[in-house]
Amino acid sequence: MKSERKIFADYLVKKNLRETPQRGMILDAFLKIEEHTTAEQLYDIVKKRDNTIGQATVYRVLKLICDAGLAREVDFGDGVMRYEHCYNHPHHDHLVCRSCGKTVEVVDLVIEELQKRVAESFGFELTDHEMYLYGICGNCRHKK
Amino acid sequence: MKSERKIFADYLVKKNLRETPQRGMILDAFLKIEEHTTAEQLYDIVKKRDNTIGQATVYRVLKLICDAGLAREVDFGDGVMRYEHCYNHPHHDHLVCRSCGKTVEVVDLVIEELQKRVAESFGFELTDHEMYLYGICGNCRHKK
DNA sequence: TTGCTTGCAAAGGATTTGCAACATG
DNA sequence: CATGTTGCAAATCCTTTGCAAGCAA
Numbered sequence: 001m002k003s004e005r006k007i008f009a010d011y012l013v014k015k016n017l018r019e020t021p022q023r024g025m026i027l028d029a030f031l032k033i034e035e036h037t038t039a040e041q042l043y044d045i046v047k048k049r050d051n052t053i054g055q056a057t058v059y060r061v062l063k064l065i066c067d068a069g070l071a072r073e074v075d076f077g078d079g080v081m082r083y084e085h086c087y088n089h090p091h092h093d094h095l096v097c098r099s100c101g102k103t104v105e106v107v108d109l110v111i112e113e114l115q116k117r118v119a120e121s122f123g124f125e126l127t128d129h130e131m132y133l134y135g136i137c138g139n140c141r142h143k144k
Numbered sequence: 145m146k147s148e149r150k151i152f153a154d155y156l157v158k159k160n161l162r163e164t165p166q167r168g169m170i171l172d173a174f175l176k177i178e179e180h181t182t183a184e185q186l187y188d189i190v191k192k193r194d195n196t197i198g199q200a201t202v203y204r205v206l207k208l209i210c211d212a213g214l215a216r217e218v219d220f221g222d223g224v225m226r227y228e229h230c231y232n233h234p235h236h237d238h239l240v241c242r243s244c245g246k247t248v249e250v251v252d253l254v255i256e257e258l259q260k261r262v263a264e265s266f267g268f269e270l271t272d273h274e275m276y277l278y279g280i281c282g283n284c285r286h287k288k
Numbered sequence: 289t290t291g292c293t294t295g296c297a298a299a300g301g302a303t304t305t306g307c308a309a310c311a312t313g
Numbered sequence: 314c315a316t317g318t319t320g321c322a323a324a325t326c327c328t329t330t331g332c333a334a335g336c337a338a
Contacts, residue, residue, distance in 0.1 A: 018292060018337050039328080054295040059328060077219050077274070079327070095268055104266050111262070114255050115277055122248050123282030124239055130221070131275045133259055138267030162312050162317055183303080198320040203303060223302070 004031055004070055004087050011068035022053060026061040027070075036074055036082035036103065076103075076132065093131040099140035106133070148175055148214055148231050155212035169193055170205040171214075180218055180226040180247065220247075220276065237275040243284035250277070 008027055012019055029045045030037065043058045062083055065071040072086040076096060092105040111131070119126035152171055156163055173189045174181065187202045206227060209215040216230040220240060236249040255275070263270035 020293065020337075022294070052295075056329075057294060075219075075221050095263055095266055097268065098271055104268075106262050106266065108258055108262050111255050111258050114252055114258075115275075118250050118252050118255070119239055119277050119279045122239055122250065124241065124248075124277070124279035125285060126277055126279040127242055129275065129277045131259075131273065133263050133268070133270055133273045135263045135268035135270040135272075141269060164312075164318065166319070196320075200304075201319060
């Protein structure tokens with residue numbers, strides 16, 4: 001958490017941007033949440049501490065946090081962008097329960113390697129990928 | 145194309161929905177396009193034949209076409225939903241060029257199998273998945 | 289002081305919906 | 314005829330932007 005704040009501060013300096021209480025609060029709130037968050041959830045949290053804050057600021061700061069390499073956008077295709085921690089949190093994909101929404105982070109190195117090969121076999125140089133596995137989790141299956 | 149129309153007609157009957165010239169036109173236009181299409185592109189095409197048609201109708205019919213099993217939504221994450229043929233067009237994923245937007249359909253059975261196993265290893269029963277491979281295609285790489 | 293930041297409200301873009309007029313079976 | 318269906322415009326939803334006032338450096 002210390003180093004994240006430092007990274008953000010350094011990022012602001014490097015980009016000639018300013019440190020403000022709003023930016024600090026939003027970053028702290030984001031760092032405190034371990035799960036995926038939406039801009040609105042973050043806004044609700046921060047508003048409790050300072051009810052004059054605007055949603056636009058949350059959106060703007062979230063963008064900065066991503067830019068600083070501390071967050072990453074995750075799109076589950078439900079129309080709302082989610083954000084997850086990026087620092088000390090290497091690439092991974094998501095397994096999502098269609099029933100309860102629970103998500104699990106997954107990585108499979110063999111899949112990653114095969115993706116690269118598939119891309120290459122079509123003459124593409126793979127830059128990144130997105131993979132969402134949807135299913136029904138054990139809990140939900142047993143409830144039925 | 146014959147059978148697609150038949151499938152759609154059967155679907156309408158089964159759901160107690162009606163066959164209308166608009167639905168026919170939109171389905172035909174969709175079937176004629178082999179690439180991914182957006183509602184707006186389809187709207188532009190259909191409007192040439194009948195300029196009184198409304199966008200809402202296109203959106204509504206596109207939903208019916210998906211429901212009938214003839215189309216499938218594809219989300220490249222750029223804020224616009226695309227639709228692709230589904231009939232006689234088995235599951236596949238997409239390889240997308242970050243530079244020119246060109247897309248290639250890909251399938252890798254080993255990856256598919258591994259996805260299932262990864263899900264199972266977390267107690268999930270895989271229902272479906274989405275995989276988008278992003279990269280730079282050969283053409284774009286050589287231009288630079 | 290300089291010019292980045294903020295909150296507000298309005299704007300945006302894609303998609304959906306309410307509704308009265310209109311067709312289909 | 315009873316219901317679906319349509320086009321229109323207004324409404325949504327999430328996110329972005331313009332702007333004047335407010336702050337950081």
